[in-house]
Amino acid sequence: MPKVYNIEIDYSRIDTLLEEAIKIWESKTPPEGRPGCKDCNALEGLFAIQTDVENELTVRDQKAWSMSGNDPVMRRRFMRQLQDRKERRWSALQHIEDENESLSLSDSGIAANWEFFQ
Numbered sequence: 617m618p619k620v621y622n623i624e625i626d627y628s629r630i631d632t633l634l635e636e637a638i639k640i641w642e643s644k645t646p647p648e649g650r651p652g653c654k655d656c657n658a659l660e661g662l663f664a665i666q667t668d669v670e671n672e673l674t675v676r677d678q679k680a681w682s683m684s685g686n687d688p689v690m691r692r693r694f695m696r697q698l699q700d701r702k703e704r705r706w707s708a709l710q711h712i713e714d715e716n717e718s719l720s721l722s723d724s725g726i727a728a729n730w731e732f733f734q
Contacts, residue, residue, distance in 0.1 A: 673701070
């Protein structure tokens with residue numbers, strides 16, 4: 617039969633760590649990643665892909681608008697497309713939040729807790 621030992625736990629040793637964990641969990645943006653962290657690098661890769669796609673779409677829209685002779689109707693169309701893309705992303709994150717009540721979104725639509733990224 618196993619023997620049970622009484623031990624004293626010094627909770628003051630973990631209070632600071634728990635406070636830091638809560639601060640990170642409740643933050644609206646991810647903390648700076650550690651050099652060489654695979655998860656941090658993967659997340660940065662996703663952000664880089666998003667940036668490249670956004671830049672490509674912006675350049676495409678600007679070229680098309682320029683080819684239209686800077687037509688105000690075309691400009692409004694491109695602005696609407698940009699807004700539609702942002703709304704689709706927001707809607708997708710809202711859908712994820714609806715399916716998982718623990719997901720927290722900041723005002724910008726960025727996932728503010730890290731279960732989303734696991």
